[in-house]
Amino acid sequence: MSKVIIEERGQVLLIGLNRPDKYNAFDHDTWHEVARAYKLLESSSNLHCGLVYANGKHFTAGLDLPEWTDVFSSGEWPAIPADECDPLGLRPEHRCRKPIVMAIHGICYTIGIELALGAEVRICGRGTRFGQIEVRRGIMACGGATVRMVQEFGYANAQRYLLTGDEFDAETALRIGMVQEVVDDDKVFDTALSLAENIAAQAPLAVQASLDSSRNYLLNGLDECAGLVAREVPLMQSEDAAEGVASFKERRQAVFKGR
Numbered sequence: 001m002s003k004v005i006i007e008e009r010g011q012v013l014l015i016g017l018n019r020p021d022k023y024n025a026f027d028h029d030t031w032h033e034v035a036r037a038y039k040l041l042e043s044s045s046n047l048h049c050g051l052v053y054a055n056g057k058h059f060t061a062g063l064d065l066p067e068w069t070d071v072f073s074s075g076e077w078p079a080i081p082a083d084e085c086d087p088l089g090l091r092p093e094h095r096c097r098k099p100i101v102m103a104i105h106g107i108c109y110t111i112g113i114e115l116a117l118g119a120e121v122r123i124c125g126r127g128t129r130f131g132q133i134e135v136r137r138g139i140m141a142c143g144g145a146t147v148r149m150v151q152e153f154g155y156a157n158a159q160r161y162l163l164t165g166d167e168f169d170a171e172t173a174l175r176i177g178m179v180q181e182v183v184d185d186d187k188v189f190d191t192a193l194s195l196a197e198n199i200a201a202q203a204p205l206a207v208q209a210s211l212d213s214s215r216n217y218l219l220n221g222l223d224e225c226a227g228l229v230a231r232e233v234p235l236m237q238s239e240d241a242a243e244g245v246a247s248f249k250e251r252r253q254a255v256f257k258g259r
Contacts, residue, residue: 004033011048011200013041020056025064026111035084038096048200050100053189058106088144089118099199103192104128105185114143123192125185126170133165152177204258205238
């Protein structure tokens with residue numbers, strides 16, 4: 001049985017964690033299968049957005065710790081081969097250049113939070129429980145949480161959970177910015193899919209330019225990035241831009257081709 005299920009749904013790539021008997025804990029196979037799925041999304045001209053979800057009762061219990069003792073001993077994450085992207089997006093040169101939506105339910109611990117914080121938009125169910133619990137295991141979060149939780153939640157909100165390992169619920173996650181929408185547990189996948197399809201339906205070049213600009217700001221700050229926005233003027237001369245104007249004038253749905 002595959003530990004990650006891959007399915008193309010129109011222009012959305014569905015990436016399903018599939019170790020329900022292990023609460024979708026990440027072993028090496030799961031990690032690399034997700035990394036290859038991200039690369040498939042990036043490489044396909046037909047796929048414009050990814051959706052990560054999970055089968056079973058829980059999104060993920062985190063890392064399957066006994067499987068990762070060799071990594072912790074080495075002090076380095078696995079290398080990123082040519083057929084993979086970095087699922088955490090910590091290495092910019094290996095980050096998937098297309099947007100990712102997360103559909104989260106049940107428990108979402110450690111690497112699950114870090115995987116989600118590497119995505120663009122997160123949806124969760126009302127019963128979801130989050131936990132960055134590494135300090136309770138004698139280690140620290142090493143998949144980006146110590147940076148991205150500060151970035152997304154604010155310093156004190158991040159430390160409230162990084163330093164205690166305490167769980168937080170869906171409403172807290174919405175308040176501090178971990179998720180952008182909370183829905184009934186049985187509506188999580190459909191809500192996230194609708195959002196992913198909405199993103200995928202937009203002009204691919206415009207989505208890519210918007211994403212690149214936002215990520216550049218997070219990496220380099222306002223002073224470095226503000227002047228770069230003007231460089232996207234050639235985007236306004238694309239076929240998709242002309243189609244966007246034409247569809248507005250003709251009061252119809254735009255048909256974008258990524259050119």
